[in-house]
Amino acid sequence: MNCASARAALSARMDDEDVLDAAATLDHLRECAACGEWIGHANRISETARKRYVSTPDLTEPVLRRIGDHERGRAARLRAWRRGLRWAVGVAAIAQLGLALPALWPGADVGGHALHASREMASFDIAVAVGFLLAAIRPDRARAFVPVAFALAGCLAVTSLVDIAGGATDVLHEASHATALVQAGLLWALGRTSAGRASQRERVAVTT
Structure with missing residues:
Protein backbone atom coordinates (compact mmCIF):
# COMPACT_ATOMS: atom_id res chain seq x y z
CA MET A 1 0.00 0.00 0.00
CA TYR A 53 -16.25 25.48 16.99
CA VAL A 54 -19.58 24.49 18.49
CA SER A 55 -22.07 22.96 16.12
CA THR A 56 -25.06 25.15 15.22
CA PRO A 57 -28.11 24.21 17.31
CA ASP A 58 -31.22 22.93 15.56
CA LEU A 59 -33.65 25.86 15.60
CA THR A 60 -36.38 24.16 13.56
CA GLU A 61 -38.71 23.47 16.48
CA PRO A 62 -38.57 26.93 18.14
CA VAL A 63 -38.92 28.66 14.76
CA LEU A 64 -41.97 26.58 13.84
CA ARG A 65 -43.42 27.21 17.31
CA ARG A 66 -42.92 30.96 16.89
CA ILE A 67 -44.56 30.88 13.45
CA GLY A 68 -47.48 28.91 14.88
CA ASP A 69 -47.92 31.43 17.72
CA HIS A 70 -47.85 34.30 15.22
CA GLU A 71 -50.42 32.65 12.97
CA ARG A 72 -52.72 31.87 15.90
CA GLY A 73 -52.47 35.47 17.11
CA ARG A 74 -53.20 36.78 13.62
CA ALA A 75 -56.19 34.45 13.30
CA ALA A 76 -57.52 35.60 16.69
CA ARG A 77 -57.22 39.27 15.70
CA LEU A 78 -58.96 38.57 12.41
CA ARG A 79 -61.82 36.79 14.19
CA ALA A 80 -62.22 39.72 16.59
CA TRP A 81 -62.20 42.22 13.70
CA ARG A 82 -64.73 40.13 11.79
CA ARG A 83 -66.97 39.83 14.86
CA GLY A 84 -66.86 43.61 15.32
CA LEU A 85 -67.80 44.16 11.68
CA ARG A 86 -70.74 41.79 12.00
CA TRP A 87 -72.00 43.67 15.04
CA ALA A 88 -71.54 47.03 13.32
CA VAL A 89 -73.44 45.91 10.22
CA GLY A 90 -76.19 44.39 12.35
CA VAL A 91 -76.59 47.47 14.55
CA ALA A 92 -76.70 49.73 11.48
CA ALA A 93 -79.41 47.54 9.96
CA ILE A 94 -81.50 47.60 13.16
CA ALA A 95 -81.14 51.39 13.36
CA GLN A 96 -82.27 51.69 9.74
CA LEU A 97 -85.29 49.51 10.49
CA GLY A 98 -86.16 51.65 13.50
CA LEU A 99 -86.11 54.80 11.38
CA ALA A 100 -88.05 53.33 8.46
CA LEU A 101 -90.85 51.44 10.20
CA PRO A 102 -92.71 54.48 11.63
CA ALA A 103 -93.29 55.81 8.10
CA LEU A 104 -95.49 52.77 7.37
CA TRP A 105 -97.94 53.51 10.19
CA PRO A 106 -101.28 55.02 9.11
CA GLY A 107 -100.80 58.03 11.37
CA ALA A 108 -97.68 59.36 9.61
CA ASP A 109 -97.67 63.18 9.53
CA VAL A 110 -97.69 63.59 5.73
CA GLY A 111 -100.53 63.60 3.25
CA GLY A 112 -101.45 62.59 -0.25
CA HIS A 113 -98.63 61.77 -2.65
CA ALA A 114 -96.04 62.65 0.01
CA LEU A 115 -97.38 59.89 2.25
CA HIS A 116 -97.27 57.39 -0.60
CA ALA A 117 -93.69 58.35 -1.55
CA SER A 118 -92.64 58.23 2.09
CA ARG A 119 -94.04 54.72 2.48
CA GLU A 120 -92.36 53.55 -0.70
CA MET A 121 -89.03 54.92 0.50
CA ALA A 122 -89.53 53.31 3.91
CA SER A 123 -90.28 49.98 2.25
CA PHE A 124 -87.04 50.27 0.27
CA ASP A 125 -85.08 51.14 3.43
CA ILE A 126 -86.57 48.14 5.22
CA ALA A 127 -85.60 45.84 2.35
CA VAL A 128 -82.03 47.16 2.45
CA ALA A 129 -81.91 46.77 6.25
CA VAL A 130 -83.07 43.16 5.97
CA GLY A 131 -80.25 42.52 3.48
CA PHE A 132 -77.77 44.04 5.92
CA LEU A 133 -79.12 41.88 8.74
CA LEU A 134 -78.74 38.78 6.59
CA ALA A 135 -75.14 39.78 5.83
CA ALA A 136 -74.47 40.18 9.57
CA ILE A 137 -75.96 36.76 10.31
CA ARG A 138 -74.39 35.04 7.30
CA PRO A 139 -71.21 37.03 6.56
CA ASP A 140 -70.22 34.61 3.80
CA ARG A 141 -73.02 36.24 1.76
CA ALA A 142 -71.99 39.81 2.48
CA ARG A 143 -70.12 40.27 -0.82
CA ALA A 144 -73.37 39.80 -2.76
CA PHE A 145 -74.82 42.94 -1.14
CA VAL A 146 -71.76 45.16 -1.62
CA PRO A 147 -72.63 46.37 -5.18
CA VAL A 148 -76.18 47.22 -4.03
CA ALA A 149 -74.88 49.13 -1.00
CA PHE A 150 -72.38 51.19 -3.02
CA ALA A 151 -74.93 51.85 -5.77
CA LEU A 152 -77.34 53.15 -3.15
CA ALA A 153 -74.69 55.30 -1.48
CA GLY A 154 -73.54 56.68 -4.84
CA CYS A 155 -77.06 57.57 -5.99
CA LEU A 156 -77.85 59.25 -2.68
CA ALA A 157 -74.63 61.25 -2.86
CA VAL A 158 -75.30 62.45 -6.42
CA THR A 159 -78.94 63.35 -5.81
CA SER A 160 -78.04 65.12 -2.56
CA LEU A 161 -75.45 67.25 -4.33
CA VAL A 162 -77.91 68.10 -7.12
CA ASP A 163 -80.68 69.00 -4.67
CA ILE A 164 -78.35 71.07 -2.49
CA ALA A 165 -77.08 72.95 -5.55
CA GLY A 166 -80.67 73.58 -6.70
CA GLY A 167 -81.77 74.82 -3.28
CA ALA A 168 -84.27 71.98 -2.83
CA THR A 169 -82.68 70.94 0.47
CA ASP A 170 -79.80 71.88 2.75
CA VAL A 171 -76.51 70.25 3.73
CA LEU A 172 -77.63 69.43 7.28
CA HIS A 173 -80.64 67.47 6.06
CA GLU A 174 -78.64 65.53 3.48
CA ALA A 175 -75.79 64.74 5.87
CA SER A 176 -77.79 61.79 7.15
CA HIS A 177 -77.22 60.07 3.81
CA ALA A 178 -73.54 59.74 4.70
CA THR A 179 -74.54 56.75 6.82
CA ALA A 180 -75.25 54.86 3.61
CA LEU A 181 -71.61 55.23 2.59
CA VAL A 182 -70.50 54.08 6.06
CA GLN A 183 -72.78 51.05 5.79
CA ALA A 184 -71.39 50.21 2.36
CA GLY A 185 -67.83 50.41 3.70
CA LEU A 186 -68.67 48.13 6.64
CA LEU A 187 -70.33 45.65 4.31
CA TRP A 188 -67.33 45.68 1.97
CA ALA A 189 -64.91 45.05 4.86
CA LEU A 190 -67.09 42.22 6.19
CA GLY A 191 -67.32 40.66 2.74
CA ARG A 192 -63.57 40.85 2.29
CA THR A 193 -62.75 39.15 5.60
CA SER A 194 -65.39 36.49 4.97
CA ALA A 195 -64.04 35.85 1.46
CA GLY A 196 -60.54 35.26 2.88
CA ARG A 197 -61.96 32.79 5.39
CA ALA A 198 -63.93 30.98 2.69
CA SER A 199 -60.83 30.72 0.50
CA GLN A 200 -58.88 29.25 3.43
CA ARG A 201 -61.61 26.63 3.97
CA GLU A 202 -61.49 25.75 0.28
CA ARG A 203 -57.68 25.34 0.39
CA VAL A 204 -57.96 23.09 3.43
CA ALA A 205 -60.67 21.02 1.72
CA VAL A 206 -58.51 20.58 -1.38
CA THR A 207 -55.41 19.56 0.59
CA THR A 208 -57.35 17.06 2.68
Whole structure:
Protein backbone atom coordinates (compact mmCIF):
# COMPACT_ATOMS: atom_id res chain seq x y z
CA MET A 1 0.00 0.00 0.00
CA ASN A 2 1.37 3.41 -0.94
CA CYS A 3 1.11 6.65 1.07
CA ALA A 4 -1.81 8.06 -0.94
CA SER A 5 -3.97 4.97 -0.39
CA ALA A 6 -3.00 4.79 3.29
CA ARG A 7 -3.85 8.45 3.93
CA ALA A 8 -7.20 8.10 2.12
CA ALA A 9 -8.01 5.12 4.31
CA LEU A 10 -6.90 6.95 7.47
CA SER A 11 -9.01 9.98 6.55
CA ALA A 12 -12.04 7.73 6.07
CA ARG A 13 -11.40 6.13 9.45
CA MET A 14 -11.33 9.56 11.12
CA ASP A 15 -14.79 10.20 9.64
CA ASP A 16 -16.06 6.90 11.10
CA GLU A 17 -16.34 5.34 7.65
CA ASP A 18 -15.63 1.75 6.83
CA VAL A 19 -12.03 1.15 5.72
CA LEU A 20 -11.00 -1.60 3.34
CA ASP A 21 -7.70 -3.28 3.99
CA ALA A 22 -7.55 -1.89 7.53
CA ALA A 23 -4.78 -4.27 8.47
CA ALA A 24 -2.64 -3.21 5.50
CA THR A 25 -3.23 0.44 6.38
CA LEU A 26 -2.05 -0.08 9.97
CA ASP A 27 1.02 -1.98 8.72
CA HIS A 28 1.88 0.90 6.40
CA LEU A 29 1.38 3.41 9.22
CA ARG A 30 3.83 1.52 11.46
CA GLU A 31 6.44 1.45 8.72
CA CYS A 32 5.97 4.97 7.24
CA ALA A 33 7.14 7.86 9.43
CA ALA A 34 5.71 10.46 7.01
CA CYS A 35 2.22 8.98 7.23
CA GLY A 36 2.54 8.73 11.01
CA GLU A 37 3.38 12.44 11.13
CA TRP A 38 0.50 13.18 8.75
CA ILE A 39 -2.09 11.35 10.84
CA GLY A 40 -0.81 13.02 14.03
CA HIS A 41 -1.17 16.46 12.43
CA ALA A 42 -4.64 15.58 11.14
CA ASN A 43 -5.75 14.43 14.59
CA ARG A 44 -4.54 17.66 16.21
CA ILE A 45 -6.43 19.77 13.66
CA SER A 46 -9.60 17.73 14.19
CA GLU A 47 -9.38 18.05 17.98
CA THR A 48 -8.77 21.81 17.78
CA ALA A 49 -11.76 22.23 15.49
CA ARG A 50 -14.03 20.29 17.86
CA LYS A 51 -12.97 22.43 20.83
CA ARG A 52 -13.10 25.78 19.05
CA TYR A 53 -16.25 25.48 16.99
CA VAL A 54 -19.58 24.49 18.49
CA SER A 55 -22.07 22.96 16.12
CA THR A 56 -25.06 25.15 15.22
CA PRO A 57 -28.11 24.21 17.31
CA ASP A 58 -31.22 22.93 15.56
CA LEU A 59 -33.65 25.86 15.60
CA THR A 60 -36.38 24.16 13.56
CA GLU A 61 -38.71 23.47 16.48
CA PRO A 62 -38.57 26.93 18.14
CA VAL A 63 -38.92 28.66 14.76
CA LEU A 64 -41.97 26.58 13.84
CA ARG A 65 -43.42 27.21 17.31
CA ARG A 66 -42.92 30.96 16.89
CA ILE A 67 -44.56 30.88 13.45
CA GLY A 68 -47.48 28.91 14.88
CA ASP A 69 -47.92 31.43 17.72
CA HIS A 70 -47.85 34.30 15.22
CA GLU A 71 -50.42 32.65 12.97
CA ARG A 72 -52.72 31.87 15.90
CA GLY A 73 -52.47 35.47 17.11
CA ARG A 74 -53.20 36.78 13.62
CA ALA A 75 -56.19 34.45 13.30
CA ALA A 76 -57.52 35.60 16.69
CA ARG A 77 -57.22 39.27 15.70
CA LEU A 78 -58.96 38.57 12.41
CA ARG A 79 -61.82 36.79 14.19
CA ALA A 80 -62.22 39.72 16.59
CA TRP A 81 -62.20 42.22 13.70
CA ARG A 82 -64.73 40.13 11.79
CA ARG A 83 -66.97 39.83 14.86
CA GLY A 84 -66.86 43.61 15.32
CA LEU A 85 -67.80 44.16 11.68
CA ARG A 86 -70.74 41.79 12.00
CA TRP A 87 -72.00 43.67 15.04
CA ALA A 88 -71.54 47.03 13.32
CA VAL A 89 -73.44 45.91 10.22
CA GLY A 90 -76.19 44.39 12.35
CA VAL A 91 -76.59 47.47 14.55
CA ALA A 92 -76.70 49.73 11.48
CA ALA A 93 -79.41 47.54 9.96
CA ILE A 94 -81.50 47.60 13.16
CA ALA A 95 -81.14 51.39 13.36
CA GLN A 96 -82.27 51.69 9.74
CA LEU A 97 -85.29 49.51 10.49
CA GLY A 98 -86.16 51.65 13.50
CA LEU A 99 -86.11 54.80 11.38
CA ALA A 100 -88.05 53.33 8.46
CA LEU A 101 -90.85 51.44 10.20
CA PRO A 102 -92.71 54.48 11.63
CA ALA A 103 -93.29 55.81 8.10
CA LEU A 104 -95.49 52.77 7.37
CA TRP A 105 -97.94 53.51 10.19
CA PRO A 106 -101.28 55.02 9.11
CA GLY A 107 -100.80 58.03 11.37
CA ALA A 108 -97.68 59.36 9.61
CA ASP A 109 -97.67 63.18 9.53
CA VAL A 110 -97.69 63.59 5.73
CA GLY A 111 -100.53 63.60 3.25
CA GLY A 112 -101.45 62.59 -0.25
CA HIS A 113 -98.63 61.77 -2.65
CA ALA A 114 -96.04 62.65 0.01
CA LEU A 115 -97.38 59.89 2.25
CA HIS A 116 -97.27 57.39 -0.60
CA ALA A 117 -93.69 58.35 -1.55
CA SER A 118 -92.64 58.23 2.09
CA ARG A 119 -94.04 54.72 2.48
CA GLU A 120 -92.36 53.55 -0.70
CA MET A 121 -89.03 54.92 0.50
CA ALA A 122 -89.53 53.31 3.91
CA SER A 123 -90.28 49.98 2.25
CA PHE A 124 -87.04 50.27 0.27
CA ASP A 125 -85.08 51.14 3.43
CA ILE A 126 -86.57 48.14 5.22
CA ALA A 127 -85.60 45.84 2.35
CA VAL A 128 -82.03 47.16 2.45
CA ALA A 129 -81.91 46.77 6.25
CA VAL A 130 -83.07 43.16 5.97
CA GLY A 131 -80.25 42.52 3.48
CA PHE A 132 -77.77 44.04 5.92
CA LEU A 133 -79.12 41.88 8.74
CA LEU A 134 -78.74 38.78 6.59
CA ALA A 135 -75.14 39.78 5.83
CA ALA A 136 -74.47 40.18 9.57
CA ILE A 137 -75.96 36.76 10.31
CA ARG A 138 -74.39 35.04 7.30
CA PRO A 139 -71.21 37.03 6.56
CA ASP A 140 -70.22 34.61 3.80
CA ARG A 141 -73.02 36.24 1.76
CA ALA A 142 -71.99 39.81 2.48
CA ARG A 143 -70.12 40.27 -0.82
CA ALA A 144 -73.37 39.80 -2.76
CA PHE A 145 -74.82 42.94 -1.14
CA VAL A 146 -71.76 45.16 -1.62
CA PRO A 147 -72.63 46.37 -5.18
CA VAL A 148 -76.18 47.22 -4.03
CA ALA A 149 -74.88 49.13 -1.00
CA PHE A 150 -72.38 51.19 -3.02
CA ALA A 151 -74.93 51.85 -5.77
CA LEU A 152 -77.34 53.15 -3.15
CA ALA A 153 -74.69 55.30 -1.48
CA GLY A 154 -73.54 56.68 -4.84
CA CYS A 155 -77.06 57.57 -5.99
CA LEU A 156 -77.85 59.25 -2.68
CA ALA A 157 -74.63 61.25 -2.86
CA VAL A 158 -75.30 62.45 -6.42
CA THR A 159 -78.94 63.35 -5.81
CA SER A 160 -78.04 65.12 -2.56
CA LEU A 161 -75.45 67.25 -4.33
CA VAL A 162 -77.91 68.10 -7.12
CA ASP A 163 -80.68 69.00 -4.67
CA ILE A 164 -78.35 71.07 -2.49
CA ALA A 165 -77.08 72.95 -5.55
CA GLY A 166 -80.67 73.58 -6.70
CA GLY A 167 -81.77 74.82 -3.28
CA ALA A 168 -84.27 71.98 -2.83
CA THR A 169 -82.68 70.94 0.47
CA ASP A 170 -79.80 71.88 2.75
CA VAL A 171 -76.51 70.25 3.73
CA LEU A 172 -77.63 69.43 7.28
CA HIS A 173 -80.64 67.47 6.06
CA GLU A 174 -78.64 65.53 3.48
CA ALA A 175 -75.79 64.74 5.87
CA SER A 176 -77.79 61.79 7.15
CA HIS A 177 -77.22 60.07 3.81
CA ALA A 178 -73.54 59.74 4.70
CA THR A 179 -74.54 56.75 6.82
CA ALA A 180 -75.25 54.86 3.61
CA LEU A 181 -71.61 55.23 2.59
CA VAL A 182 -70.50 54.08 6.06
CA GLN A 183 -72.78 51.05 5.79
CA ALA A 184 -71.39 50.21 2.36
CA GLY A 185 -67.83 50.41 3.70
CA LEU A 186 -68.67 48.13 6.64
CA LEU A 187 -70.33 45.65 4.31
CA TRP A 188 -67.33 45.68 1.97
CA ALA A 189 -64.91 45.05 4.86
CA LEU A 190 -67.09 42.22 6.19
CA GLY A 191 -67.32 40.66 2.74
CA ARG A 192 -63.57 40.85 2.29
CA THR A 193 -62.75 39.15 5.60
CA SER A 194 -65.39 36.49 4.97
CA ALA A 195 -64.04 35.85 1.46
CA GLY A 196 -60.54 35.26 2.88
CA ARG A 197 -61.96 32.79 5.39
CA ALA A 198 -63.93 30.98 2.69
CA SER A 199 -60.83 30.72 0.50
CA GLN A 200 -58.88 29.25 3.43
CA ARG A 201 -61.61 26.63 3.97
CA GLU A 202 -61.49 25.75 0.28
CA ARG A 203 -57.68 25.34 0.39
CA VAL A 204 -57.96 23.09 3.43
CA ALA A 205 -60.67 21.02 1.72
CA VAL A 206 -58.51 20.58 -1.38
CA THR A 207 -55.41 19.56 0.59
CA THR A 208 -57.35 17.06 2.68
